[in-house]
Amino acid sequence: MELQQQSAAVCPTCGTRRERTSAGDIGCMVCLLRVGLSDVADPIPPGDQFGTYAIVRRNDGTPWELGRGAMGITFRALDTSLDRVVALKIIQTTVAWGTTARERFLREARAAAALRHPNIATVYHFGIREETGQCFYAMELVEGETLDMRVKRTGPMDPLEVIDIARQIADALAAAETRGLVHRDLKPANIMIVAGEERDDPADLLQNSEKQHLGKCRNVAKPSLPIVKVIDFGVAKALTEKADATTLTHNRFIGTPAFSSPEQFVNRMVDVRSDIYSLGATIWYLLTGRTVFPGRTAQDIRGKQLSALLPLQQLKAARTPSRLIALLKSMLAIEPAARPSPRDLALKLQRCRAQVTHRRQAWLFMLAGVLFAAVLLFAVRSPHPKNVSSASSIPEKSVAVLPFQNLSDDNSNAYIASGIEGEILTRLSKIADLKVISQTSTERYKSSPKNLPEVARQLGVTYILEGSVQKSRDTVRVNVQLIKAANDSHLWADTFDRKLTDIFSAETEVAKAVADQLQAKLTGQEEQAISAKPTDSTEAYDAYLRGLAYMMKTAITAGNSLSAQQYLKEAVRLDPKFALSWALLSLVDSRGYITQSLQPTLALRDEARQAAQTALTLQPNLGEAVLAKGEYHYACLRDYNAAVRYFEQARQFLPNSCRIFEFLAYVERRRGQWDQSESYFNQAERLDPRNVSLLGQHALSYINLRRFPEALRKLDQILDIVPDDVDTLAQKASIAQAEGDLPRASALLAPLRPAASDSAALETQIYQAMLERRPEQIIPRLKEILANPDPALGFYNSELRFWLGWAQELAGDHSAAQATWRQARSELEPFLKEQPQNYILIGNLALTCMGLGDKAAALSLSERAAGVIPTEKDAFNGPGPTEILSRVAARMREPDRAIAALQKLMSIPYMSPLANNVPLTPALLRLDPMFDPLRNDPRFQRLIAHQ
Amino acid sequence: MKKHMPTDLPRLNQEIQGQLRSQKTEVTSRDGLFASTSWTLVFEAAQLQASSSQALNALSELCELYWRPLYLFLRREGFNPDAAQDVTQGFFADLIQNRAYARAQPAKGRFRSFLLGALKRFVVKTHKRDRAKKRGGGATYVPITDATMAEVEAQANYQDSWSCDQVYEREWAAALLCRALDRLGQECAMAGKSALFDCLKCYLSGTVETAVAYEELSHRLGRPTVTLRSDVARLRARYRAILREEVRVTVEEPSQVDDELRYLCQVIARISATEEVAN
Numbered sequence A: 001m002e003l004q005q006q007s008a009a010v011c012p013t014c015g016t017r018r019e020r021t022s023a024g025d026i027g028c029m030v031c032l033l034r035v036g037l038s039d040v041a042d043p044i045p046p047g048d049q050f051g052t053y054a055i056v057r058r059n060d061g062t063p064w065e066l067g068r069g070a071m072g073i074t075f076r077a078l079d080t081s082l083d084r085v086v087a088l089k090i091i092q093t094t095v096a097w098g099t100t101a102r103e104r105f106l107r108e109a110r111a112a113a114a115l116r117h118p119n120i121a122t123v124y125h126f127g128i129r130e131e132t133g134q135c136f137y138a139m140e141l142v143e144g145e146t147l148d149m150r151v152k153r154t155g156p157m158d159p160l161e162v163i164d165i166a167r168q169i170a171d172a173l174a175a176a177e178t179r180g181l182v183h184r185d186l187k188p189a190n191i192m193i194v195a196g197e198e199r200d201d202p203a204d205l206l207q208n209s210e211k212q213h214l215g216k217c218r219n220v221a222k223p224s225l226p227i228v229k230v231i232d233f234g235v236a237k238a239l240t241e242k243a244d245a246t247t248l249t250h251n252r253f254i255g256t257p258a259f260s261s262p263e264q265f266v267n268r269m270v271d272v273r274s275d276i277y278s279l280g281a282t283i284w285y286l287l288t289g290r291t292v293f294p295g296r297t298a299q300d301i302r303g304k305q306l307s308a309l310l311p312l313q314q315l316k317a318a319r320t321p322s323r324l325i326a327l328l329k330s331m332l333a334i335e336p337a338a339r340p341s342p343r344d345l346a347l348k349l350q351r352c353r354a355q356v357t358h359r360r361q362a363w364l365f366m367l368a369g370v371l372f373a374a375v376l377l378f379a380v381r382s383p384h385p386k387n388v389s390s391a392s393s394i395p396e397k398s399v400a401v402l403p404f405q406n407l408s409d410d411n412s413n414a415y416i417a418s419g420i421e422g423e424i425l426t427r428l429s430k431i432a433d434l435k436v437i438s439q440t441s442t443e444r445y446k447s448s449p450k451n452l453p454e455v456a457r458q459l460g461v462t463y464i465l466e467g468s469v470q471k472s473r474d475t476v477r478v479n480v481q482l483i484k485a486a487n488d489s490h491l492w493a494d495t496f497d498r499k500l501t502d503i504f505s506a507e508t509e510v511a512k513a514v515a516d517q518l519q520a521k522l523t524g525q526e527e528q529a530i531s532a533k534p535t536d537s538t539e540a541y542d543a544y545l546r547g548l549a550y551m552m553k554t555a556i557t558a559g560n561s562l563s564a565q566q567y568l569k570e571a572v573r574l575d576p577k578f579a580l581s582w583a584l585l586s587l588v589d590s591r592g593y594i595t596q597s598l599q600p601t602l603a604l605r606d607e608a609r610q611a612a613q614t615a616l617t618l619q620p621n622l623g624e625a626v627l628a629k630g631e632y633h634y635a636c637l638r639d640y641n642a643a644v645r646y647f648e649q650a651r652q653f654l655p656n657s658c659r660i661f662e663f664l665a666y667v668e669r670r671r672g673q674w675d676q677s678e679s680y681f682n683q684a685e686r687l688d689p690r691n692v693s694l695l696g697q698h699a700l701s702y703i704n705l706r707r708f709p710e711a712l713r714k715l716d717q718i719l720d721i722v723p724d725d726v727d728t729l730a731q732k733a734s735i736a737q738a739e740g741d742l743p744r745a746s747a748l749l750a751p752l753r754p755a756a757s758d759s760a761a762l763e764t765q766i767y768q769a770m771l772e773r774r775p776e777q778i779i780p781r782l783k784e785i786l787a788n789p790d791p792a793l794g795f796y797n798s799e800l801r802f803w804l805g806w807a808q809e810l811a812g813d814h815s816a817a818q819a820t821w822r823q824a825r826s827e828l829e830p831f832l833k834e835q836p837q838n839y840i841l842i843g844n845l846a847l848t849c850m851g852l853g854d855k856a857a858a859l860s861l862s863e864r865a866a867g868v869i870p871t872e873k874d875a876f877n878g879p880g881p882t883e884i885l886s887r888v889a890a891r892m893r894e895p896d897r898a899i900a901a902l903q904k905l906m907s908i909p910y911m912s913p914l915a916n917n918v919p920l921t922p923a924l925l926r927l928d929p930m931f932d933p934l935r936n937d938p939r940f941q942r943l944i945a946h947q
Numbered sequence B: 001m002k003k004h005m006p007t008d009l010p011r012l013n014q015e016i017q018g019q020l021r022s023q024k025t026e027v028t029s030r031d032g033l034f035a036s037t038s039w040t041l042v043f044e045a046a047q048l049q050a051s052s053s054q055a056l057n058a059l060s061e062l063c064e065l066y067w068r069p070l071y072l073f074l075r076r077e078g079f080n081p082d083a084a085q086d087v088t089q090g091f092f093a094d095l096i097q098n099r100a101y102a103r104a105q106p107a108k109g110r111f112r113s114f115l116l117g118a119l120k121r122f123v124v125k126t127h128k129r130d131r132a133k134k135r136g137g138g139a140t141y142v143p144i145t146d147a148t149m150a151e152v153e154a155q156a157n158y159q160d161s162w163s164c165d166q167v168y169e170r171e172w173a174a175a176l177l178c179r180a181l182d183r184l185g186q187e188c189a190m191a192g193k194s195a196l197f198d199c200l201k202c203y204l205s206g207t208v209e210t211a212v213a214y215e216e217l218s219h220r221l222g223r224p225t226v227t228l229r230s231d232v233a234r235l236r237a238r239y240r241a242i243l244r245e246e247v248r249v250t251v252e253e254p255s256q257v258d259d260e261l262r263y264l265c266q267v268i269a270r271i272s273a274t275e276e277v278a279n
Helices: A002-009 A029-034 A099-114 A148-153 A158-176 A208-215 A272-289 A297-306 A312-317 A322-330 A342-381 A411-428 A452-459 A499-518 A524-531 A538-551 A558-574 A579-595 A601-617 A625-633 A642-655 A658-670 A672-688 A692-704 A707-721 A724-737 A742-749 A759-771 A779-787 A797-812 A815-836 A838-852 A855-868 A878-893 A894-903 A923-928 A929-934 A938-944 B014-024 B029-035 B037-049 B053-078 B080-096 B111-129 B146-158 B162-188 B194-203 B212-220 B227-247 B257-279
Strands: A054-055 A065-068 A070-081 A084-091 A121-130 A134-140 A191-194 A229-230 A397-401 A436-437 A461-473 A474-485 A489-499
Touching: A002 A474, A029 A121, A029 B162, A054 A084, A054 A938, A065 A558, A070 A158, A084 A672, A099 A121, A148 A191, A148 A208, A148 A272, A148 A452, A148 A524, A158 A191, A158 A229, A158 A322, A158 A342, A191 B080, A191 B146, A191 B257, A272 A312, A272 A322, A312 A322, A312 A342, A322 A342, A342 B212, A397 A452, A397 B227, A411 A461, A411 A474, A411 A538, A411 A938, A436 A672, A452 A461, A452 A742, A461 A499, A461 B227, A474 A499, A489 B227, A489 B257, A499 A524, A499 A538, A538 A558, A538 A579, A538 A855, A538 B014, A558 B162, A579 A625, A625 A642, A625 A658, A658 A672, A658 A692, A672 A692, A672 A724, A692 A724, A692 A779, A707 A724, A724 A742, A724 A759, A724 A923, A742 A759, A742 B227, A759 A797, A779 A797, A797 A815, A815 A878, A855 A878, A878 A929, A894 A929, A894 A938, A923 A938, B053 B080, B053 B111, B053 B162, B080 B146, B162 B194, B162 B257, B194 B212, B194 B227, B212 B227, B227 B257
Parallel strands: A397 A436, A397 A461
Antiparallel strands: A054 A070, A065 A070, A070 A084, A084 A134, A121 A134, A191 A229, A461 A474, A474 A489
């Protein structure tokens, strides 16, 4: 109880004592008064100096605060006499003021300044600002991050790294002990970690021989240790001044409960063993990301310290070495006497290190070669370490809109929340001065995530907009709050109660408020764009929101496209002047046409054109309408020049839309401008870093270029976001196939059981069986699927039937294969009448005819497919029919045509129409049974031998 | 917290109260009151032959609000509880009956300073006139409740290490805050959100320690965290507006509000430091 009173007696923000007034307990009076100030954010009056130190201010004029705690606030400052940048800690007034307090402070500061150690931030100077009586001290500015920040940023740390850090802290504590100093508040937030220099430590991860080997290679980074600096030794008490032993804190608790030793809670005399306990608690946190004994109050923590057992399972789950667990148990002993001294600790940590390195060395020897190659490759490809979302690269005016929470009783109203969120985001994305992250990147997060700073870091933004939506009849309540993610502080919040027809005004107000809070400059056109009211019809807007919700789903499936199309059509029926809905309908149609998630008929193409044109006629400056027009030209007409013109035009209205860069990447890819395409992909990913569809397409580009290591990195990036994603795992397997590593492909594919609709994964499994020449293992699965074909899959069922026929043929069941192919042909031909320009369908029919031995038809269809989509027109899909032709020609005993086609294919990037779209490689030519007729041809052998 | 502290105020004598009651009807709303500052009203009243009812209303309201700082100042000056109570009430009576506020010069100071200065002059005057006589002029007053006196006396004993002026200024600040919180609480009560206000008022200061427990509060109140954040932001914005209104009443120019708030922050911080040394 005593502790609680004490800890509550001082305001943690301003350091003022919190006492009862005659008006009752009203909290911290200073903080309550400061709320009324118009400039509450500025704790330092402009122009103020502390001795020779001037507080450095940021560009916006605010003091450059480095951190704050119960003892004071630390600023970045300039020593004007030495022209040196320092960290200036200004002690809270309650600690500093008064003769006794000043003397105490000066004594502590002297003790701290006398302590010089490479792992302790050096104190340069201490002083008192006479005008205000504020005490301050200047110390070495450590450019890095605290361990607390590090764990919050990247999660629990590797045991070996933790041991290296702990060894340095143990050294620092040993040095402090010799001077009788105790830190008293050792914790992850008081330990800085900075990038280290190269070092030659015999205990390094790599053996000397390996290091020498690596050292000979240019651009290969040598291993380095992070350097640790313990900060805030300014509160240390000179234990030798025994007369004042109890006056350091005025019987008040100093420290942070979660990392404090048991003796600190009861105000007993503390020595270095108290710091050892705190270091143990710190190590625990680094290894597990959790505190040893969590608790809401100091009393909770104190109680658990005394009564609860250490939750060692946390350490085991973190794969902590057994020796380190034993050492932590001793460091966290209740009795100080049971804890190791700093020097013992250093020795024991060294033994722990040896245990870890010993285990890893065997593994390292095994992987040394692989590691060498990887490091070399990395050095060549990435001269600069990648740090996509480092704090320094995150623009200040950047915001992500997290999914809005649906608070309506009826779950079917979820589309309202999603729609309003999307609309706010759309409006924000029209402001060029802001970086706005797309919905596809944010939709996987919770509405109110606990780890806001980490979410913001992943998204590369400074601010997060959270919200909730509640619909009751025709009234909607929207709650929004803008949060600065770094410190989870609330910048702005508001609630809007609106009729559904008037919801646009709320969306506009939110967008304007966010822009205002982030001090974004709006042009007149932007202001007009974000204030636009798209429709007066409640029903039309409701239908639009439903359509938008389907449109924003991650996967472009037939179901999502059909639902989006249906609702958007309804919206424009209800309000024919609803330009935004027309634009969206056109986008859905065009996207469905090119991805074939909607049947790619002429009627669909015409609907896409008309919808885009109507939107533009109704609202010529509507960015979405211009975008839709461009998408129509790209997806339906393949008129890339026109498409790019429209996209460039749309960019003026939608400066933050990743979709523009994404579309431009697709256009350039089809034009064969692969480098330019990659550049656009990178720009799109900066705006939408967690858009798996975008990442998947980027990976596909690398696959088409046969840049498999880069493709694999992108695919791994996707798996970080959507672990165990079937399509991504199958894609990785297809790369293994292309590299001739069938066991690796098999290992990836074995756990997967894709449905018929997971076409890419299923065909990769089928192709694997062919490459392994074990067709019998896939035949039952194909028969099972085709026994109950899904009509919604259209001609794809017949494509599977072609594969079944091939498997049967390869298995030696010629008659069964012929029967299967005959059926496939009879199914495909009617589809061709409906979709005469569908080159995939034509290719399937060509291969089926090949199986049936109809050489003329097979060759004719192959050429027809190539004519539908010439490579000059489409460098991405265009060469696909040539691969069909090479296969048909090979099987039909036309080796010259087959070889010519293969020679061409092997020299260009392209997307294969078969299996998982991986282009032919020497390994695939070597393994693929369809090319068996060419095996004795020297030209074919040269192709196989070619790397 | 109670608005205006109606029952535990050292009441003015019946005559003055009747005068105020009849004049208060002219004030129709707080908005009307705050249309111009109390300072302005008092100053205008001082220029008139007859007391302005609006000025008297404002003055009486301010006196109601600030009797504690004055009383505790007197206690720290060495007056015993009875004498301090007597002088406080006599001071108010003098202020109103003798139009002492006519001497107020807004351009030269704030209402806080004016009131303390006036009290100091009143003490000197009454001391010279009749040290033995009751300082209130012998008027009949309604006594303060025992409970209130006990509470205020406890505070008086607690503040014995501070200077007289520090006591006064600190209590002035506390009264301001109390008033602002009180008004905010009333507004919430009218909106049927008293329970929510009780839970969220600790977030008003925006200190680090209070910014953590939204989730826990969310569980307790069955209210989503996002909504709570929004509630707090709205509450804080309203509190800020009310507090500035309350300070605005006591200064001449709107531009002085920040200076007055800063001054009070410094006063409290200094007192806090004094306390630290004394301990």
